[in-house]
Amino acid sequence: MTDMLEVIVKRMEPLAKLENVSDFRKLEELSSALNRFQPAGLMDKIQAIAQNVSHLTSRVEQLLQTSLTTRREVSFYEKARGKDSSQCEIPKDPNFPDCLGKIEWMRARWTSDPCYAYYGVDGTDCSFLLYLSEKEWFCPPLPWKNRTAFLSRTETKVQQQAIYRMDFTQLLELMGSGKESLIFMKKRIRRLSTQWISAVQSLKEKLEMRKRQRKKILVHLGFLTEEAGDVFSPVVSKGGPLGELVQWADILATLYVLGHSLKISATLRELQSFLGVPPGRGSCPLTAPLAFDLIYTDYHGLQQMKQNMGLSFKKYKCRIRVIDTFGTEPAYNFDDYANLHGYRTNWGHWNLNPKQYMTMFPHSPDNSFMGFVAEKLNNTEKEAIQSSKVNNMAVVYGKEANMWKGKAKYLEVINNYMEIHGTVYYETHWPPEMPMFVKNHGLLPQHELQRLLRKAKLFIGLGFPYEGPAPLEAIANGCIFLQPRFNPPHNSKNNEFFRGKPTSREVSSQHPYTDYFIGKPYVWTVDFNNTEELASAVRSILATKVEPYLPYEFTCEGMLERVHAYIQYQDLCDTVFLSWPQKLARHFSPSPNATNQITFSRNVIGLFWSPNATKVLTWPPVSSMRFQVSATAQSCTNACQEHGLICEPTFFQFVNNKAIFDKFNFVCDSIESEANHLYPAFEEIAQDCYLQKQILLFSCAGHHPKYRRLCPCRDFRKEQVALCKGCL
Incomplete structure (x- = not known):
């Protein structure tokens, strides 16, 4: 069997160099023959041989795919046969301005990829037009073609x-x-x-x-x-x-x-x-x-x-x-x-x-x-934890030895008060980066790590890894999380880990979420370089009692709720950016609680959202929208957070309008529309106003010392920050 397969592959080698449509017919004939003769394991063996013939791999893959295709359409070449050239003239239709350019490209490059021949392209203008009208849709359907095929592109969905x-x-x-x-x-x-x-x-x-x-x-x-x-x-x-x-x-x-x-x-x-x-x-x-x-x-x-x-x-x-x-x-x-x-x-x-x-x-x-989940304890497990906690026991967050490098000084301070345990992987020798006073359990399976965390009082972050799931799992098991504060914050300009990542976000601690959304008594963020501050924090932690805690958004139910809302309501293929006529400016009303905040009257909300509507035109619904003007050098993310809100980029479409500047009495000597991720914004010194020109640049991130940004914010559900109060 192997000998026969090798003969087949050898015969494929000259076919791999062929280009015109008749040659591809030969390849199809070979494919058809293989389809008629397929003893058990034949295709797997062909694939194995192909892996040893590197220069033929791509051709073998094409052959296999073709031989296994059950929905292959009738050749375009056959459909076009018999049509004279006048019926395949290049159409001059203003609705298809790219047609001629694509035809010229096909004339020069149609052999550059075998997929064109797969779809019936054979070097004739008729085949080019058929392909470009029915597969890539750059050209109108040919007049002699049955329009049923052309119209069948419309997808029908049965819900x-x-x-x-x-x-x-x-x-x-x-x-x-x-x-x-x-x-x-x-x-x-x-x-x-x-x-x-x-x-x-x-x-x-x-x-x-x-x-x-x-x-x-x-x-x-x-x-x-x-x-x-x-x-x-x-x-x-x-x-x-x-x-x-x-x-x-x-x-x-x-x-x-x-x-x-x-x-x-x-x-x-x-x-x-x-x-x-x-x-x-x-x-x-x-x-x-x-x-x-x-x-x-x-x-x-x-x-x-x-x-x-x-x-x-x-x-x-x-x-x-x-x-x-x-x-x-x-x-x-x-x-x-x-x-x-x-x-x-x-x-x-x-x-x-x-x-x-x-x-x-x-x-x-x-x-x-998107998030993830941490294991949630039931009441019986919570009671058991309270009786099994060892008050002076600490576990270090760091499974790899290199995470411990240079951290001995911090750990010595903590070791003066608590017994420190580690879970670092090693095969034979003690990891040299780990201090000898640490009790290392080696890499533990998840259930054994859970058992260790349920005994420990403290979970110690070493500064890396950033923003992992382990601190939440520790807090859910009744631990207090101690982490380092970064001053200056880590970002793509001063930290190798973040360099090259598509974000300018500044990370002020190892795990900013736990610091901002959870905080004390569960999370303590200190300067690890300040030994007095660190020692004081450890003493306070020893005197602090906490119960297991897990934010709702990281429970199984919280994740199900969040993803359910995304799937049912977050339609990013049908995003409609609504115009904002001047007459709608009257629906803005300054909030009585803040000079920099705008709320919306019921009239304007009713234009875009109704509690009884079967489809929300804007999601999150406009009813959740609040509006802030940032301070200079402040991002919209921080401007909204200062008021207990979340920046919502979906709502930038509502505030990207001159009416907002007028409502706040911003004096605009000029109003320009540019592509800039900081816009819409107001420059106080020059009294210039800027609107956003490119919708993909609406951004909650970013700040500049000259600009006060116009920031759309929204409310959010308790412990479910991804969803507004009316988002379910």
């Missing part, structure tokens, strides 16, 4: 209702096996299954049997593909970073429990199959309309989709959600602006709606907060 799931068997099967990363994620889902089931029952009651649309969702784990290096699997059992795996496991569980139709890919081949990528080098659109309402992926997966979807990527990219731990600010996301103003990085620059980036913590209002 199905989502039914909550409480059995994880199907999800675990969908995830596959083999990779250590997937094994870790599946173990986590099993461990939390009881909490997910309890949470979905509670959410079901809260939503009062409200109908929910069932979405078709693809989850592509790009970071686990071989093309992306799959850097996580080799270090899962050696103390490597697992925050991303924790989050992805919880995302999968959330989408599944909410009842949506899921496909999961962790290889490039699976992605191509699910999307319907034609054979070739990725220049052509997908073979059929995208079968998914939403795609959750990461930056690696985003790049892989762009390389494989052709023009379909631009058409469907609004359906993509990018899981992005630290966030992507609009100045880095809008490519032209990033290039002109020094914000270009290896990430970012995708020209997405910034809300398509989904973060681990709610630190970037320009993005959407």
